[in-house]
Amino acid sequence: MAGADKHRVVIVGGGFGGLSAAQTLKGANADVTLIDRRNHHLFQPLLYQVATASLSTSEIAWPIRNILRKRGDVRTLLGTVMGVDTVNRTVRLENGQTIAYDSLILATGARHAYFGHDEWEQFAPGLKTLEDATTIRRKLLLAFEAAEREPDAEKRKALLTFVVIGAGPTGVEMAGAIMDLARLTLHGEFRVIRPNDARVVLIEGGQKVLANFAPELSEYTLRALRKLGVEVYLGEAVTLIDAKGVVFGGQRLDASTIIWAAGVEASPAARWLGVEPDRAGRVKVAPDLSVPGLPEVFVVGDTATITMPDGKPVPGVGDAAKQGGRHAANVIKARIEGGVTPGAFRYRHAGDLATIGKSKAVIDFGWTKLRGWLAWWVWGLAHIYFLIDTKNRVFVALSWLWIYLSGQRSARLITQGDAENKAPIKEVTAPQKP
């Protein structure tokens, strides 16, 4: 398999960063091993649409191995990395197996983080993996089902209260999509409750929604959300989350469904490398994305932190991970081929996008700003374009067309873990009065 003389590149993570690194290494005289603990590359920007039943899991995920099937120089391994031996240059997997590298790219992403309140996760799941999305989808759909059966009006109200914590793009998109789910999709299908009575509450600790966007887009989004019926609370910190609901701004709100979109924490790459992470657990990298003191190790995407010459930090978005992966791969390529080594990584920010329910969006390209209906179309076309596989593009486009024309969402499935035989209803519990 591996020519003994070839430069061995190990990439950990098959997300935007790792995949773009593998693709950039095409034609390099290297043996590439890509390791991921999932078998699929996930198109995270559309994950909230799986959580809100618009898209099916297979429409936004594609097997990594299949994406790289024509690359005889790439070996794809399903495995969980447990550590890195930077002296002997090996990566250790969960079963003790080690994989040797000459160059290493860590692109392991981030998980949602609860700011020291890990106990909140069981009540307020975040959204990073396909399983997170189907968990949230189940919770959302079960809440309506349980409300339909609930004789107590107070409990029914709590079941129909949906709280989203964090008003970045994910929180804003989730809040809008839950509103649409209730008003456009579930409307008319129940006999006791009216899905239109669902309350969607968006709580943000800062003073703005979409704080990274231009002020006029942020303000537009706030107005659009409120017009859609979303209750938005700004500058209110959540101080407690439990099975009954949330406490924020000193008051309790009973809610059976709470979604966490407030913060992320990098994967444990810093620990593997024995370097000091920043506050969010990220590895501080050198201008070429290598780790100071370990020139053969690169960290890209959400796991790394780096500041551009203009003083701005590179944001934790997919496009930054892609560009980082490409840069690291080009540095390695230049070292193998003895060519000109690329200089410092320069992140080019293409823009920020977010949808606000059906048919509205905001786009901040920097040089121009779009909002409303036109922005929504641009958003949709851009996301279809960036999907990884032609089949996904066709199916996502058709699913959206279907929803647009009929209001019917195609993926309204309440599914459980597996090895089951459990009735999903067992999980339906209305918040109990103490």
Next chain:
Amino acid sequence: MAGADKHRVVIVGGGFGGLSAAQTLKGANADVTLIDRRNHHLFQPLLYQVATASLSTSEIAWPIRNILRKRGDVRTLLGTVMGVDTVNRTVRLENGQTIAYDSLILATGARHAYFGHDEWEQFAPGLKTLEDATTIRRKLLLAFEAAEREPDAEKRKALLTFVVIGAGPTGVEMAGAIMDLARLTLHGEFRVIRPNDARVVLIEGGQKVLANFAPELSEYTLRALRKLGVEVYLGEAVTLIDAKGVVFGGQRLDASTIIWAAGVEASPAARWLGVEPDRAGRVKVAPDLSVPGLPEVFVVGDTATITMPDGKPVPGVGDAAKQGGRHAANVIKARIEGGVTPGAFRYRHAGDLATIGKSKAVIDFGWTKLRGWLAWWVWGLAHIYFLIDTKNRVFVALSWLWIYLSGQRSARLITQGDAENKAPIKEVTAPQKP
């Protein structure tokens, strides 16, 4: 909601039987309640295609509530029935809630059964629910991933051995589809193993595959399976299943993936009614599908057993459940409206169908028999036609077209339970030598 004077019909189960009963009751002067422990109607004939990564879960399942959304007379409840009080005429749900009925239709289907060896289930999952299908899909795909990482040749062989137990339509279709998955889809994507080396072993206790089909079709299927590369063993009973493999015909076969397609057992409706079930747990019903002694209670589909005037039992297939549901609903309708009560249930057998891998099938219409390529097209068109929703029809047709043209399967996702954050690889364990 419910007019107090209206006849209350409770239907338990939203499968083929229950749904057709609800649809037949359209226009009757009745309040209908349909209870299911799932929120979706599942098109079981294509479930094996979810298990083998061809179709996505949402392509063969559709929310029951959505199917019946225009029926103001039908209330859909997500709930698990725990018992029936035939004296007070109520159905009891998992939370103690009771639902009163004047007429009751039980259409609760069947689960796979292990003939007194329940301990086999953990090693050899069966295929009845969406979760069963994603469990099998994960096991199949993980076996190839684990084999790619396994240094020991003996263990690699066991990882690439797939055993299907039972050669009825489900077993035959699974065996063929696993072969296609290995040879057409995964081919060329691995660097250590050759997916083409996968062994698919089909074990049947009886003397024939597809024993219910005409002898010439059964023989054709056997030849076609063997030509495809499936190893078929007939007249061999499985005597042991464990984590390492199976024992049949006195010999042990190491295999990491075992799929059970050998038998089913009815849901506990007989226990709820306090009547004596047959050997497979089914309720023996009267000619009009009511329960002897309980004229207001009907049992249809896989949960009931009934013999036609020609002495043949009604088979446990979707079409028989549909016809049974329709008949029971018509009897109830006639009682409400005081019209002519339909006579005894007469099952009209439309035919038996099964696919054998890509582009071959057998169809036994009784009056005519089809096999090979033409049968496969008829099979495909018939299944698209019978799918429940237009969107499902379009998407299944497109998915099949895609697979046909590219060989790429769209739903190759290894996903776990939810509430997780576990690495799927933890489940990869090669069978251990003792």
